[in-house]
Amino acid sequence: xxxxMSRLDILNVVGEMAASIGHEVRNPLTTVRGYLQFFQxxxxxxxxxxxxxxxxxxxxxxxxxxxxFLSLAKNKAxxxxxxxxxxxxxxxxxxxxxxxxxxGHNVQxxxxxxxxxxxxxKELRQLLLNLMRNAFEAMKTGGTLTxxxxxxxxxxxxxxxxxxxxIPQKILDKLGTPFLTTKENGVGLGMAVCYRIADRHxxxxxxxxxxxxxxxxxxxxx
Ligand code: ADP
Ligand code: MG
Numbered sequence: 001x002x003x004x005m006s007r008l009d010i011l012n013v014v015g016e017m018a019a020s021i022g023h024e025v026r027n028p029l030t031t032v033r034g035y036l037q038f039f040q041x042x043x044x045x046x047x048x049x050x051x052x053x054x055x056x057x058x059x060x061x062x063x064x065x066x067x068x069f070l071s072l073a074k075n076k077a078x079x080x081x082x083x084x085x086x087x088x089x090x091x092x093x094x095x096x097x098x099x100x101x102x103x104g105h106n107v108q109x110x111x112x113x114x115x116x117x118x119x120x121x122k123e124l125r126q127l128l129l130n131l132m133r134n135a136f137e138a139m140k141t142g143g144t145l146t147x148x149x150x151x152x153x154x155x156x157x158x159x160x161x162x163x164x165x166x167i168p169q170k171i172l173d174k175l176g177t178p179f180l181t182t183k184e185n186g187v188g189l190g191m192a193v194c195y196r197i198a199d200r201h202x203x204x205x206x207x208x209x210x211x212x213x214x215x216x217x218x219x220x221x222x
Contacts, residue, residue: 026063078120124197
């Protein structure tokens, strides 16, 4: 029996397999993480506290990679609701500020008067976090992250700007390709996920970059 498959069929099958394996692998990881945390907090193992933390952090990293991989799946279920981008920014604000503190960066949030639009809140949160992480990682200590929301014609625009070192042309041309990274510990899925999320929202992502910094503009139709 010969079965013919197009390249797209193969990609879809591989994608679906990867997605289901991802879901299955997550459960054992969660169990192991729970036990590690349990043993970490025993007084008998106090001298190994740091080693336990390394194991937990590595599991979190594996989990993050699986999450990003799962959100790359084309047929991922999304839940659209009429909501305000500013509410999502507000909810993330404490996390953004604590990350900024950790890196020694400044944060400026400028929210305009914008209407509600159809969004998957979880996905938008992910998009914003991915852009924010890249921004923080692109700057030396003392940089500034600026997040803005505003109306431009028939669009709601979200911008994430950093005062980092910019994106080299040869990376810019391939931005969003899975596993593209210039970082020693990078995975290279963050931007691919952002483009996928924007795509599912009918939004577009534009990039302006120079050696003085980078701005990502995400444009949604009202
Ligand atoms: P990762 O962060 O794991 O490397 P991403 O997909 O998030 O993967 O980003 C891919 C690459 O794009 C990064 O390694 C970096 O070279 C470049 N990049 C993305 N955002 C920025 C930014 N704000 N400033 C400079 N370079 C960036
Ligand atoms: Mg990243």
